Amino acid sequence: METLSAKDLARCIDHTLFxxxxxxxxxxxxxxxxxxxxxxxxxVNSSRVELAYSLLEDSGVQVISLVGFPLGAADADVKRYETEIAVDQGAHEIEYVLNIGRLKDGDSQYVLREMRDIVEAADERPVKVILETHLLTREEKVLVCQIAVDSGAQFVVTSTDFQVPAVAIEDVKLLRETVGEKFGVKAVGGIAEAHRAIALMEAGATRLGTSFGPIIVQGLES
Structure with a gap:
């Protein structure tokens, strides 16, 4: 990968507050x-989508709504409804938390159906699936990536960044290897420095989720 400029890196950052x-x-x-x-x-959380949309209208900055955050354990119909409300209030993208327990049950059909329901509710807006990779085995990571590719979603996301370990470079590489070059991979988890952000991009991430965006970009500008 060519060396990223501060401007290039900024365009890969989802500035986050949850x-x-x-x-x-x-x-x-x-x-x-x-x-x-x-x-x-x-x-942002779904209750803040309308405000964020009003503040960013015509700016070119997109608004992402978190859904089923942070546990992902709500009923699939609840997540679908939250997605529909977020879309109505201006969300450009949906980022929802996988039902990890159902995945660990081996209930792949439930996981796929939930993804497809949210993709449908998103009404052609990109959907990102948050995996919480630190809770999954290698086999589960590969399986859920394959399900995501089949579901109509556009991204897999490493974690919620909600009291979780820092994202592992190895996980980003595995997700990229599994989903292929054209699918989105978003790295999230303890990203606070420019060198770390660049390393994750080099590992295969296409977007970064962090609340330290200004600090990261400033690290490249200085």
């Missing part, structure tokens, strides 16, 4: 930073 106590002012700050640094998107 804290339970995130205030309106903090969402406004998030969106202002995304505008200023030309990040690809902001990623």
């Amino acid at each position: 804290a339970a106590n995130a205030s309106r002012k903090e969402i406004e700050k998030l969106c202002a930073e995304a505008r200023d640094k030309f990040f690809y998107a902001v990623c």
Whole structure:
């Protein structure tokens, strides 16, 4: 991979704020930073999609809605409804948490059906599937990537970044190897420095989820 400029890297960043106590002012700050640094998107909880959309309208910055966050254990119909509301309120992309327990049960049909339901509810908007790779075996990672490719989703995501270990380079490489070159891979988890961000991109990530976007970009600008 050619050396990334600060501008190039910024266009791969989903600037993220999912804290339970995130205030309106903090969402406004998030969106202002995304505008200023030309990040690809902001990623927020579904109740903040409408606000983020209003703040970023005509800016070129996309709005990603989290769905089923952070556990992924809600009923599939609940996730579908949350997706529909997020779309109605302006979400450009949906990022939802896989039902990990059902995957570990070996219930591949449930996992696939849930993905397809959310893809349908997203109404042609990109859907990203959050895997929580640190909770999965290698075989489970490969299986769920194969299901995602078949489902109509566009991305797999390493984790929620919700009290989880930092994303492993090896996991990004495995996901890229499994889904192929044209499918999206988003790296999430403890990304706070430019050198780490670049290493993940070199490993095969096409997008990065982090709340440290301004710091990362500044690390390349300085």
